[in-house]
Amino acid sequence: xxxxxxxxxxxxxxxxxxxxxxxxxxxxxxxxxxxxxxxxxxxxxxxxxxxxxxxxxxxxxxxxxxxxxxxxxxxxxxxxxxxxxxxxxxxxxxxxxxxxxxxxxxxxxxxxxxxxxxxxxxxxxxxxxxxxxxxxxxxxx
Amino acid sequence: xxxxxxxxxxxxxxxxxxxxxxxxxxxxxxxxxxxxxxxxxxxxxxxxxxxxxxxxxxxxxxxxxxxxxxxxxxxxxxxxxxxxxxxxxxxxxxxxxxxxxxxxxxxxxxxxxxxxxxxxxxxxxxxxxxxxxxxxxxxxxxxxxxxxxxxxxxxxxxxxxxxxxxxxxxxxxxxxxxxxxxxxxxxxxxxxxxxxxxxxxxxxxxxxxxxxxxxxxxxxxxxxxxxxxxxxxxxxxx
Numbered sequence: 444x445x446x447x448x449x450x451x452x453x454x455x456x457x458x459x460x461x462x463x464x465x466x467x468x469x470x471x472x473x474x475x476x477x478x479x480x481x482x483x484x485x486x487x488x489x490x491x492x493x494x495x496x497x498x499x500x501x502x503x504x505x506x507x508x509x510x511x512x513x514x515x516x517x518x519x520x521x522x523x524x525x526x527x528x529x530x531x532x533x534x535x536x537x538x539x540x541x542x543x544x545x546x547x548x549x550x551x552x553x554x555x556x557x558x559x560x561x562x563x564x565x566x567x568x569x570x571x572x573x574x575x576x577x578x579x580x581x582x583x584x
Numbered sequence: 585x586x587x588x589x590x591x592x593x594x595x596x597x598x599x600x601x602x603x604x605x606x607x608x609x610x611x612x613x614x615x616x617x618x619x620x621x622x623x624x625x626x627x628x629x630x631x632x633x634x635x636x637x638x639x640x641x642x643x644x645x646x647x648x649x650x651x652x653x654x655x656x657x658x659x660x661x662x663x664x665x666x667x668x669x670x671x672x673x674x675x676x677x678x679x680x681x682x683x684x685x686x687x688x689x690x691x692x693x694x695x696x697x698x699x700x701x702x703x704x705x706x707x708x709x710x711x712x713x714x715x716x717x718x719x720x721x722x723x724x725x726x727x728x729x730x731x732x733x734x735x736x737x738x739x740x741x742x743x744x745x746x747x748x749x750x751x752x753x754x755x756x757x758x759x760x761x762x763x764x765x766x767x768x769x770x771x772x773x774x775x776x777x778x779x780x781x782x783x784x785x786x787x788x789x790x791x792x793x794x795x796x797x798x799x800x801x802x803x804x805x806x807x808x809x810x811x812x813x814x815x816x817x818x819x820x821x822x
Contacts, residue, residue, distance in 0.1 A: 535742050537741045540735075541738075573657050
Protein backbone atom coordinates (compact mmCIF):
# COMPACT_ATOMS: atom_id res chain seq x y z
CA UNK A 444 0.00 0.00 0.00
CA UNK A 445 2.86 2.35 0.88
CA UNK A 446 4.44 1.63 -2.48
CA UNK A 447 1.22 2.43 -4.27
CA UNK A 448 0.81 5.73 -2.39
CA UNK A 449 4.42 6.70 -3.17
CA UNK A 450 3.94 5.72 -6.80
CA UNK A 451 0.73 7.80 -7.00
CA UNK A 452 2.46 10.78 -5.41
CA UNK A 453 5.36 10.65 -7.86
CA UNK A 454 2.96 10.37 -10.76
CA UNK A 455 0.87 13.30 -9.64
CA UNK A 456 3.97 15.44 -9.13
CA UNK A 457 4.93 14.75 -12.72
CA UNK A 458 1.39 15.33 -13.91
CA UNK A 459 1.05 18.75 -12.31
CA UNK A 460 3.71 20.36 -14.47
CA UNK A 461 1.93 23.26 -16.21
CA UNK A 462 2.05 23.78 -19.93
CA UNK A 463 0.51 26.10 -22.56
CA UNK A 464 0.45 28.96 -20.08
CA UNK A 465 -1.68 31.91 -21.26
CA UNK A 466 0.33 35.08 -22.02
CA UNK A 467 0.05 37.86 -19.45
CA UNK A 468 0.90 40.73 -21.83
CA UNK A 469 -2.14 42.57 -23.27
CA UNK A 470 -3.09 41.87 -26.88
CA UNK A 471 -1.92 44.52 -29.38
CA UNK A 472 -5.07 46.59 -30.01
CA UNK A 473 -4.13 47.63 -33.55
CA UNK A 474 -4.11 43.96 -34.57
CA UNK A 475 -7.73 43.42 -33.45
CA UNK A 476 -10.88 44.08 -35.53
CA UNK A 477 -12.45 47.53 -35.12
CA UNK A 478 -16.04 46.98 -33.95
CA UNK A 479 -17.04 50.60 -33.24
CA UNK A 480 -19.82 50.41 -35.85
CA UNK A 481 -20.78 46.82 -34.98
CA UNK A 482 -24.17 45.84 -33.56
CA UNK A 483 -24.25 44.84 -29.90
CA UNK A 484 -26.12 41.52 -29.57
CA UNK A 485 -25.52 40.29 -26.01
CA UNK A 486 -23.52 41.18 -22.93
CA UNK A 487 -22.47 39.57 -19.65
CA UNK A 488 -20.09 39.79 -16.70
CA UNK A 489 -17.44 37.25 -15.81
CA UNK A 490 -17.53 35.58 -12.41
CA UNK A 491 -14.60 33.49 -11.20
CA UNK A 492 -15.46 29.84 -10.48
CA UNK A 493 -13.88 27.57 -7.88
CA UNK A 494 -11.84 30.30 -6.24
CA UNK A 495 -10.28 31.57 -9.49
CA UNK A 496 -9.81 35.31 -9.75
CA UNK A 497 -11.46 36.52 -12.94
CA UNK A 498 -13.28 39.78 -13.72
CA UNK A 499 -14.44 41.57 -16.82
CA UNK A 500 -17.18 42.21 -19.32
CA UNK A 501 -17.97 40.08 -22.33
CA UNK A 502 -19.89 41.54 -25.27
CA UNK A 503 -21.03 39.93 -28.50
CA UNK A 504 -21.04 42.13 -31.59
CA UNK A 505 -22.09 41.49 -35.14
CA UNK A 506 -20.42 43.24 -38.03
CA UNK A 507 -20.55 42.38 -41.74
CA UNK A 508 -22.51 39.18 -40.92
CA UNK A 509 -19.74 37.98 -38.61
CA UNK A 510 -20.04 37.56 -34.86
CA UNK A 511 -17.31 38.64 -32.46
CA UNK A 512 -16.80 38.03 -28.74
CA UNK A 513 -15.10 40.96 -27.02
CA UNK A 514 -13.55 40.89 -23.55
CA UNK A 515 -13.14 44.52 -22.45
CA UNK A 516 -12.05 45.03 -19.76
CA UNK A 517 -10.68 41.66 -18.74
CA UNK A 518 -8.40 40.38 -16.00
CA UNK A 519 -7.73 36.86 -14.73
CA UNK A 520 -5.11 34.77 -13.09
CA UNK A 521 -3.05 32.67 -15.47
CA UNK A 522 -3.36 28.95 -15.95
CA UNK A 523 -2.50 26.10 -18.26
CA UNK A 524 -4.36 25.47 -21.51
CA UNK A 525 -7.07 28.13 -20.97
CA UNK A 526 -9.74 28.14 -23.66
CA UNK A 527 -12.78 30.29 -24.46
CA UNK A 528 -16.02 28.32 -24.81
CA UNK A 529 -19.54 29.26 -25.85
CA UNK A 530 -21.91 26.77 -24.26
CA UNK A 531 -25.51 25.74 -23.90
CA UNK A 532 -25.59 25.69 -20.10
CA UNK A 533 -23.67 26.48 -16.91
CA UNK A 534 -21.91 23.08 -16.92
CA UNK A 535 -20.76 23.50 -20.53
CA UNK A 536 -22.13 20.03 -21.19
CA UNK A 537 -22.21 21.01 -24.86
CA UNK A 538 -19.87 23.71 -26.06
CA UNK A 539 -18.16 25.36 -29.01
CA UNK A 540 -14.46 26.05 -28.54
CA UNK A 541 -13.78 29.62 -29.69
CA UNK A 542 -10.03 29.39 -29.18
CA UNK A 543 -7.21 29.75 -26.66
CA UNK A 544 -7.48 32.66 -24.24
CA UNK A 545 -5.28 35.36 -25.82
CA UNK A 546 -4.17 37.10 -22.65
CA UNK A 547 -4.87 37.33 -18.93
CA UNK A 548 -5.27 41.10 -19.16
CA UNK A 549 -6.82 43.74 -21.39
CA UNK A 550 -9.15 43.91 -24.36
CA UNK A 551 -9.30 40.92 -26.66
CA UNK A 552 -11.51 40.11 -29.65
CA UNK A 553 -12.46 36.60 -30.80
CA UNK A 554 -14.15 35.94 -34.12
CA UNK A 555 -16.83 33.26 -33.97
CA UNK A 556 -16.06 31.25 -37.06
CA UNK A 557 -19.04 28.90 -36.84
CA UNK A 558 -22.65 29.97 -37.35
CA UNK A 559 -23.89 30.04 -33.76
CA UNK A 560 -27.38 30.71 -32.52
CA UNK A 561 -26.70 32.77 -29.37
CA UNK A 562 -30.14 31.89 -28.03
CA UNK A 563 -28.91 28.27 -27.86
CA UNK A 564 -25.41 29.13 -26.56
CA UNK A 565 -26.01 31.75 -23.85
CA UNK A 566 -22.83 31.21 -21.77
CA UNK A 567 -19.18 32.19 -22.23
CA UNK A 568 -16.64 30.20 -20.20
CA UNK A 569 -12.93 30.39 -19.52
CA UNK A 570 -11.99 26.72 -19.26
CA UNK A 571 -8.74 25.01 -18.37
CA UNK A 572 -9.17 22.26 -20.92
CA UNK A 573 -6.23 20.06 -20.05
CA UNK A 574 -7.24 19.81 -16.41
CA UNK A 575 -11.02 20.04 -16.96
CA UNK A 576 -11.36 23.02 -14.63
CA UNK A 577 -13.72 25.94 -15.17
CA UNK A 578 -12.04 29.28 -14.39
CA UNK A 579 -14.90 31.70 -15.10
CA UNK A 580 -18.37 32.00 -16.53
CA UNK A 581 -20.44 34.84 -18.01
CA UNK A 582 -24.15 34.40 -18.70
CA UNK A 583 -25.14 36.44 -21.78
CA UNK A 584 -28.24 38.65 -21.73
CA UNK B 585 0.59 -4.38 -32.40
CA UNK B 586 4.21 -5.57 -32.35
CA UNK B 587 3.64 -7.32 -29.03
CA UNK B 588 0.63 -9.16 -30.34
CA UNK B 589 2.36 -10.18 -33.57
CA UNK B 590 5.26 -11.61 -31.54
CA UNK B 591 2.87 -13.40 -29.26
CA UNK B 592 0.87 -15.01 -32.05
CA UNK B 593 4.05 -16.17 -33.79
CA UNK B 594 5.57 -17.53 -30.60
CA UNK B 595 2.45 -19.02 -29.12
CA UNK B 596 0.82 -21.03 -31.84
CA UNK B 597 3.77 -23.24 -32.82
CA UNK B 598 4.50 -24.57 -29.34
CA UNK B 599 0.80 -25.12 -28.66
CA UNK B 600 0.73 -27.99 -31.14
CA UNK B 601 3.52 -29.73 -29.24
CA UNK B 602 1.85 -29.09 -25.94
CA UNK B 603 0.35 -32.55 -25.54
CA UNK B 604 3.84 -34.05 -25.65
CA UNK B 605 5.14 -31.80 -22.89
CA UNK B 606 6.48 -33.16 -19.65
CA UNK B 607 4.35 -32.72 -16.56
CA UNK B 608 6.92 -30.48 -14.88
CA UNK B 609 5.35 -27.19 -13.87
CA UNK B 610 6.42 -23.98 -12.20
CA UNK B 611 4.51 -21.17 -10.53
CA UNK B 612 5.52 -17.52 -10.16
CA UNK B 613 4.26 -14.39 -8.50
CA UNK B 614 5.53 -11.05 -9.73
CA UNK B 615 4.96 -7.39 -9.00
CA UNK B 616 5.75 -4.70 -11.54
CA UNK B 617 5.64 -0.93 -11.42
CA UNK B 618 5.51 0.76 -14.82
CA UNK B 619 5.73 4.41 -15.78
CA UNK B 620 4.90 6.39 -18.89
CA UNK B 621 4.15 10.05 -19.63
CA UNK B 622 1.79 11.29 -16.87
CA UNK B 623 0.73 7.71 -16.17
CA UNK B 624 1.74 4.56 -14.40
CA UNK B 625 0.60 1.14 -13.33
CA UNK B 626 1.11 -1.46 -10.62
CA UNK B 627 0.57 -5.08 -11.64
CA UNK B 628 0.47 -8.20 -9.48
CA UNK B 629 0.64 -11.34 -11.60
CA UNK B 630 0.39 -15.03 -10.73
CA UNK B 631 1.46 -17.49 -13.44
CA UNK B 632 1.40 -21.26 -13.77
CA UNK B 633 3.72 -22.70 -16.43
CA UNK B 634 4.20 -26.03 -18.13
CA UNK B 635 7.86 -26.45 -19.00
CA UNK B 636 8.16 -28.00 -22.43
CA UNK B 637 10.71 -30.19 -24.16
CA UNK B 638 13.73 -32.06 -22.90
CA UNK B 639 15.61 -28.95 -21.88
CA UNK B 640 12.48 -27.39 -20.41
CA UNK B 641 13.64 -23.99 -21.57
CA UNK B 642 10.36 -23.10 -23.20
CA UNK B 643 7.31 -22.69 -20.98
CA UNK B 644 3.68 -21.97 -21.70
CA UNK B 645 1.15 -21.04 -19.13
CA UNK B 646 -1.77 -19.05 -17.93
CA UNK B 647 -2.23 -16.76 -14.99
CA UNK B 648 -4.23 -14.12 -13.26
CA UNK B 649 -3.25 -10.48 -13.13
CA UNK B 650 -4.51 -7.46 -11.26
CA UNK B 651 -3.37 -4.21 -12.82
CA UNK B 652 -4.09 -0.82 -11.33
CA UNK B 653 -3.60 2.08 -13.72
CA UNK B 654 -3.60 5.77 -12.89
CA UNK B 655 -2.96 8.73 -15.13
CA UNK B 656 -3.41 12.44 -15.45
CA UNK B 657 -5.03 14.26 -18.36
CA UNK B 658 -4.98 11.37 -20.77
CA UNK B 659 -6.42 11.67 -24.26
CA UNK B 660 -8.62 8.64 -24.94
CA UNK B 661 -9.70 8.04 -28.53
CA UNK B 662 -12.60 6.30 -30.25
CA UNK B 663 -12.30 2.57 -29.49
CA UNK B 664 -14.61 0.38 -31.62
CA UNK B 665 -13.01 -1.20 -34.67
CA UNK B 666 -16.21 -0.50 -36.58
CA UNK B 667 -15.25 3.18 -36.39
CA UNK B 668 -11.44 3.14 -36.29
CA UNK B 669 -11.17 0.74 -39.24
CA UNK B 670 -14.76 0.64 -40.57
CA UNK B 671 -14.54 -3.13 -40.24
CA UNK B 672 -14.48 -5.83 -37.58
CA UNK B 673 -12.68 -8.39 -39.76
CA UNK B 674 -9.47 -9.95 -38.36
CA UNK B 675 -7.71 -8.29 -41.31
CA UNK B 676 -8.01 -4.88 -39.61
CA UNK B 677 -4.79 -5.90 -37.86
CA UNK B 678 -3.06 -4.76 -41.06
CA UNK B 679 -5.25 -1.71 -41.72
CA UNK B 680 -4.49 1.92 -40.86
CA UNK B 681 -6.88 3.87 -38.66
CA UNK B 682 -9.44 6.11 -40.35
CA UNK B 683 -8.59 9.43 -38.73
CA UNK B 684 -11.81 11.24 -39.65
CA UNK B 685 -13.80 8.75 -37.57
CA UNK B 686 -11.66 9.15 -34.45
CA UNK B 687 -12.65 11.62 -31.74
CA UNK B 688 -11.03 12.38 -28.40
CA UNK B 689 -12.14 12.06 -24.80
CA UNK B 690 -9.88 13.92 -22.38
CA UNK B 691 -10.05 12.32 -18.93
CA UNK B 692 -8.57 14.33 -16.10
CA UNK B 693 -7.79 11.52 -13.65
CA UNK B 694 -8.23 8.09 -15.17
CA UNK B 695 -8.05 5.27 -12.62
CA UNK B 696 -8.78 1.75 -13.74
CA UNK B 697 -8.24 -1.53 -11.94
CA UNK B 698 -8.51 -4.64 -14.08
CA UNK B 699 -8.55 -8.34 -13.12
CA UNK B 700 -7.78 -10.55 -16.07
CA UNK B 701 -6.79 -14.09 -17.00
CA UNK B 702 -3.46 -13.96 -18.82
CA UNK B 703 -1.73 -16.05 -21.49
CA UNK B 704 2.01 -16.49 -21.00
CA UNK B 705 5.10 -17.72 -22.80
CA UNK B 706 8.68 -17.62 -21.57
CA UNK B 707 12.08 -18.95 -22.62
CA UNK B 708 15.00 -19.62 -20.28
CA UNK B 709 17.97 -18.12 -22.11
CA UNK B 710 20.52 -19.12 -19.49
CA UNK B 711 20.54 -20.36 -15.90
CA UNK B 712 19.86 -16.86 -14.63
CA UNK B 713 18.10 -15.09 -17.51
CA UNK B 714 14.56 -15.72 -18.76
CA UNK B 715 12.60 -13.69 -21.30
CA UNK B 716 8.98 -13.88 -22.24
CA UNK B 717 5.69 -12.33 -23.17
CA UNK B 718 2.28 -12.25 -21.56
CA UNK B 719 -1.08 -10.77 -22.45
CA UNK B 720 -4.42 -10.42 -20.71
CA UNK B 721 -7.24 -12.28 -22.39
CA UNK B 722 -10.43 -12.01 -20.39
CA UNK B 723 -11.65 -10.32 -17.26
CA UNK B 724 -13.29 -7.38 -15.58
CA UNK B 725 -12.43 -3.75 -14.84
CA UNK B 726 -13.66 -1.35 -12.24
CA UNK B 727 -13.01 2.20 -11.12
CA UNK B 728 -14.75 5.42 -10.22
CA UNK B 729 -16.72 7.67 -12.50
CA UNK B 730 -14.52 10.46 -13.89
CA UNK B 731 -15.20 13.83 -15.45
CA UNK B 732 -14.35 13.78 -19.12
CA UNK B 733 -14.24 16.26 -21.96
CA UNK B 734 -15.35 14.95 -25.35
CA UNK B 735 -13.56 16.86 -28.09
CA UNK B 736 -14.60 16.84 -31.72
CA UNK B 737 -12.89 19.64 -33.62
CA UNK B 738 -14.11 22.95 -32.22
CA UNK B 739 -17.14 21.44 -30.51
CA UNK B 740 -17.30 19.30 -27.41
CA UNK B 741 -19.16 18.12 -24.38
CA UNK B 742 -18.29 17.81 -20.73
CA UNK B 743 -19.52 14.46 -19.52
CA UNK B 744 -18.81 11.57 -17.13
CA UNK B 745 -17.17 8.26 -17.95
CA UNK B 746 -16.55 4.94 -16.18
CA UNK B 747 -14.16 2.09 -16.97
CA UNK B 748 -15.66 -0.40 -19.41
CA UNK B 749 -16.62 -3.38 -17.21
CA UNK B 750 -15.93 -6.39 -19.39
CA UNK B 751 -12.53 -7.10 -20.93
CA UNK B 752 -11.80 -9.45 -23.81
CA UNK B 753 -8.82 -9.86 -26.11
CA UNK B 754 -9.83 -10.14 -29.74
CA UNK B 755 -7.92 -8.79 -32.73
CA UNK B 756 -6.61 -5.24 -32.91
CA UNK B 757 -9.33 -2.64 -32.13
CA UNK B 758 -11.92 -5.40 -31.77
CA UNK B 759 -10.59 -5.73 -28.21
CA UNK B 760 -12.93 -4.54 -25.53
CA UNK B 761 -12.12 -3.14 -22.10
CA UNK B 762 -8.77 -2.86 -20.34
CA UNK B 763 -5.97 -5.31 -21.05
CA UNK B 764 -2.32 -5.44 -20.03
CA UNK B 765 0.58 -7.07 -21.90
CA UNK B 766 4.31 -7.25 -21.31
CA UNK B 767 7.52 -8.21 -23.03
CA UNK B 768 9.85 -8.97 -20.15
CA UNK B 769 13.25 -10.22 -19.10
CA UNK B 770 14.03 -11.68 -15.68
CA UNK B 771 17.33 -12.13 -13.87
CA UNK B 772 17.49 -14.69 -11.06
CA UNK B 773 19.17 -13.48 -7.89
CA UNK B 774 18.77 -16.86 -6.19
CA UNK B 775 16.53 -19.92 -6.48
CA UNK B 776 13.44 -18.00 -5.44
CA UNK B 777 13.86 -14.32 -6.22
CA UNK B 778 14.38 -12.55 -9.53
CA UNK B 779 14.35 -8.97 -10.70
CA UNK B 780 12.50 -8.16 -13.87
CA UNK B 781 12.32 -5.40 -16.47
CA UNK B 782 9.34 -5.04 -18.78
CA UNK B 783 8.04 -3.14 -21.77
CA UNK B 784 4.39 -2.78 -20.92
CA UNK B 785 1.64 -2.15 -23.45
CA UNK B 786 -1.55 -1.38 -21.59
CA UNK B 787 -5.00 -0.64 -22.97
CA UNK B 788 -7.51 1.10 -20.76
CA UNK B 789 -11.03 1.86 -21.88
CA UNK B 790 -13.77 4.17 -20.63
CA UNK B 791 -17.46 4.26 -21.50
CA UNK B 792 -19.23 7.62 -21.40
CA UNK B 793 -22.64 8.13 -19.77
CA UNK B 794 -24.20 8.91 -23.12
CA UNK B 795 -23.12 8.25 -26.68
CA UNK B 796 -21.26 11.53 -27.06
CA UNK B 797 -19.82 10.68 -30.46
CA UNK B 798 -22.50 10.78 -33.15
CA UNK B 799 -20.61 10.56 -36.45
CA UNK B 800 -20.20 8.43 -38.46
CA UNK B 801 -22.22 6.50 -35.88
CA UNK B 802 -23.06 6.76 -32.19
CA UNK B 803 -20.27 5.69 -29.83
CA UNK B 804 -19.57 5.76 -26.11
CA UNK B 805 -16.29 3.73 -25.90
CA UNK B 806 -12.87 5.41 -25.81
CA UNK B 807 -9.47 3.81 -25.35
CA UNK B 808 -5.93 4.85 -24.58
CA UNK B 809 -2.95 2.67 -25.50
CA UNK B 810 -0.14 3.26 -23.01
CA UNK B 811 3.42 2.19 -23.67
CA UNK B 812 5.35 2.11 -20.40
CA UNK B 813 8.63 0.91 -18.96
CA UNK B 814 8.38 -1.32 -15.93
CA UNK B 815 10.55 -2.86 -13.25
CA UNK B 816 9.72 -5.35 -10.54
CA UNK B 817 10.42 -8.57 -8.74
CA UNK B 818 9.41 -12.19 -9.24
CA UNK B 819 9.08 -14.87 -6.57
CA UNK B 820 9.18 -18.48 -7.69
CA UNK B 821 6.51 -20.33 -5.77
CA UNK B 822 7.24 -23.77 -7.20
